[in-house]
Amino acid sequence: MSTIADIPIIDLSGPQAEVAEQLVDAAAQHGFIYVRNLGHDIPAASVDQAFALVGDFKEAFNFGEFVDHKAQQPIPPTIAADEAKFSAFADLCRALCLKILALLGKGLEVDTFFSSAHFQSQSGSGSILRFLRYPPPSPTAKGSNDIRAGAHSDYGSITLLFRLKGQAGLEILKKDNTWAPVPVLPPGTEDDDSPPILINIGDLLSYWTNGLFRSTVHRVVFPTGHGNGAEGVPGESNAQPRYSIAYFCHPMENASLEAVPSERVKNFVPQEGQKDANPYAERKVLTAGEHLFMRLKETYGTLYGDTKD
Ligand SMILES: O=C(O)CCC(=O)C(=O)O
Numbered sequence: 001m002s003t004i005a006d007i008p009i010i011d012l013s014g015p016q017a018e019v020a021e022q023l024v025d026a027a028a029q030h031g032f033i034y035v036r037n038l039g040h041d042i043p044a045a046s047v048d049q050a051f052a053l054v055g056d057f058k059e060a061f062n063f064g065e066f067v068d069h070k071a072q073q074p075i076p077p078t079i080a081a082d083e084a085k086f087s088a089f090a091d092l093c094r095a096l097c098l099k100i101l102a103l104l105g106k107g108l109e110v111d112t113f114f115s116s117a118h119f120q121s122q123s124g125s126g127s128i129l130r131f132l133r134y135p136p137p138s139p140t141a142k143g144s145n146d147i148r149a150g151a152h153s154d155y156g157s158i159t160l161l162f163r164l165k166g167q168a169g170l171e172i173l174k175k176d177n178t179w180a181p182v183p184v185l186p187p188g189t190e191d192d193d194s195p196p197i198l199i200n201i202g203d204l205l206s207y208w209t210n211g212l213f214r215s216t217v218h219r220v221v222f223p224t225g226h227g228n229g230a231e232g233v234p235g236e237s238n239a240q241p242r243y244s245i246a247y248f249c250h251p252m253e254n255a256s257l258e259a260v261p262s263e264r265v266k267n268f269v270p271q272e273g274q275k276d277a278n279p280y281a282e283r284k285v286l287t288a289g290e291h292l293f294m295r296l297k298e299t300y301g302t303l304y305g306d307t308k309d
């Protein structure tokens with residue numbers, strides 16, 4: 001068995017100063033954090049209900065922001081009946097993101113520096129609630145077809161990821177450049193009512209903190225029996241379709257990504273060769289919207305009026 005990913009497990013209900021410090025350390029060392037879902041922030045029933053809504057999706061369905069509980073985009077009739085439930089779930093995700101951003105600010109001794117740049121109004125941030133469905137392996141698939149979602153890092157500030165017990169697939173790239181599976185139920189959480197919510201740092205927050213917080217590369221694979229060297233986690237399988245729900249949190253588009261007034265950020269020196277070390281320490285101040293545009297342009301250059309070479 002490959003060794004499972006080394007990701008800290010944090011209970012947000014502990015003493016807040018300690019929790020804040022743990023979150024900052026986890027963001028700096030790992031870029032991924034398990035937040036135990038003990039029902040204080042997101043009730044297990046709400047997660048179950050959200051997964052129960054996903055039945056009809058083909059591969060992915062993205063909700064942009066809801067305004068007055070209404071999606072601001074055309075949504076298929078099959079989904080429209082549940083609009084209020086989707087919106088309520090998005091609200092729970094927003095609230096949890098705000099809490100984590102406030103704690104990260106507390107841990108860096110910059111108070112509301114991050115949290116106040118988010119969700120100042122109902123729209124204008126590019127935050128997305130995404131429902132994902134990955135088909136089961138096709139019996140003939142070999143080699144290159146064993147990747148369900150290619151290696152990437154997320155663009156925004158933080159991402160919340162909800163997964164289902166028993167469903168394998170997520171891996172993170174470790175510092176030694178090898179992949180490690182990320183169990184849905186890390187040791188000690190097996191009896192929780194709902195699996196921990198996986199939080200990861202996105203490129204924007206890494207940029208904003210001059211690389212102190214790591215935006216860790218991850219992917220989704222078929223871990224067993226497909227000859228890709230990934231062996232997965234006991235008790236998890238990929239025989240069934242896999243479902244996940246991600247909430248990608250972004251600051252308001254006009255938020256300016258000015259230097260974080262934190263000693264720890266100021267004093268941070270990227271380790272040599274650290275892949276996600278931030279090259280922009282002496283940079284011009286971007287807004288969150290400009291940062292997103294830059295990332296999208298890197299990925300989808302031709303669509304954004306650039307020619308790729
Ligand atoms: O489905 C997953 O477990 C991860 C999805 C993901 O990384 C993404 O959509 O950015």
Ligand SMILES: [Fe+2]
Nearest residue numbers: 152153154218
């Ligand atoms: Fe991702």
